[in-house]
Amino acid sequence: MSALEFRCRHQFRSGFELDVQFSVAAGVTALYGPSGSGKSTCLNLIAGVIRPQTGRIALGELLLSDAVSRVCLSPERREVGVVFQEHRLFPHLTVAENLRFGQRRQTRPPIDFKKLIEILELGELLTRYPRQLSGGQQQRVALGRGILRNPRLLLMDEPLSALDQQLKQRILSYLERALAEWQIPTLFVSHDQADVRRLAQQVVVLEAGRVVTSGSLQSTLDRAVTVAMQSHPGPLNFLRVDDLRMVEGHCEGTIGGHRLRLPAAFAAAPAPVYVQFLPSDVTLSRAHIDGLSVRNQWPGTVREVVRMADRLFVAVDVGLPLWAEVTPESADELALAAEVPVICLVKTAALELVC
């Protein structure tokens, strides 16, 4: 049974119309799309901040809102937890009081407070006030507050977008640990491909108030990205690196079964390690090339060739999907089309570490 069934149509006075239908299963689902596509509106509809004109929203057996039977639960009875983009901690309460605010008022079995403090490393902050915390600490408290409500569904509205890259990666790993511990179904709004790829198992892609596509992450996002993200940098390669080790003075890891040579700096990075690189950093060849400075050469098969404005992207299946950007001339020259075998060459220096 899915955690959330969402079907809503809502016309705003500004003229924007949302007409969206999707469901959320266990695990993390991302609501992905450019800004103004209606992601946050969906979240507000689920949280009960906006009342939908038509449609039905149900959380398991709990009916949140239904236009036909005129049900619309007030926000406090919805059993969802919300982590907002701008933390929204209560300034007159301490961190501990903020954390306990939702827990005191919930009717579901309580989350272990001590365990949460330990996982999110909040122990030293408990007696402080929100304004005495850094941005990352504030967001961690907000996350804890949402989880302590033990919601049937955790909603997160771009919880990372106000943070700088380094901080974001740290919060992401806290988030991963917390979600792994409590297994709360989560709906996560983001316009950042890398965050979505890292956190989510399912994705719903929105554009202009409509669902473009939805499903499990890899295929959906890759296809959707090409449609929805008509802007630079186009699709982004974002991959998890396993089995990191030093070999003869350089660093190596594996990605989807392929050995990968990495900049030496990677060895010191804490697990899990992710790399990202642009499609333009991937070179395609029809044959294996010897005597080349590029160390990372992965054989694969072309899945599809996508034209985006005046640019050309090639999705290659090398055991996992990889995007390459080519010029129209070279695409002609290599006769790139679906099912054509190719070799992907990725320069080690182009790999950007994300951890």
Add this chain to the structure above:
Amino acid sequence: MADWTFTAEDWSAIGLSVKVSLTAVIVSLPVGMAVAWMLARKKFRGKWLVETLINLPLVLPPVVTGYLLLVALGRRGLLGRWLDHYLGLQLVFDWKGAAVASAVMAFPLMVRAMRLAFSAVDPRLEQAARTLGAGPWDTFFRITLPLARNGVIAGAILAFARALGEFGATIMIAGDTPGETRTVPLAIYDLLNSPNADAHVWRLLLASIAIAASTMAAGEYLQRRGAEDSAAS
């Protein structure tokens, strides 16, 4: 050298003033908070009318306000009859009438300060509280009111100080009975009309200045302490 000791009548006037003003503030506080909150948070039809009515006592001559209250609350007035019949309350020519007059006159000031305070509370915090399981009342008392605390205190203090000085509307509805409805301003007015009472007048003048000043100082102190609380490390 003038005699600076208060007479029994002076004490009665001072006590009455404090009693009337305190009653006025305590009775109008919940109403004032509710109205201020509605004006700050809600959009509704006829909002301009509510605002105009509340602010009317600020611009009407107090005597006119007093007369209107007298008409409404008098024995033949609609409200007066109802209060008498159901609650056995007779407000006219009674200290309770003086409290009503003070409350009405002070109400716009109270609401203005509280409304500003409620408007300054970020409604997104209230939303967050709701999503965390707090109902509307819970949210008001745990989030909105504590965050608007200083403004609410300021509103109450201001109303108290304004009530202390109430004269025109009070004399219309409550009259000027010594020991019953003669508050400090009325007592001063009476003394000014009697011969050789200069020293006596000064005593009462200083007393009313002292009460008003200590009220404002107390308000200032409470607000400053509130500010320190929220800045505490």
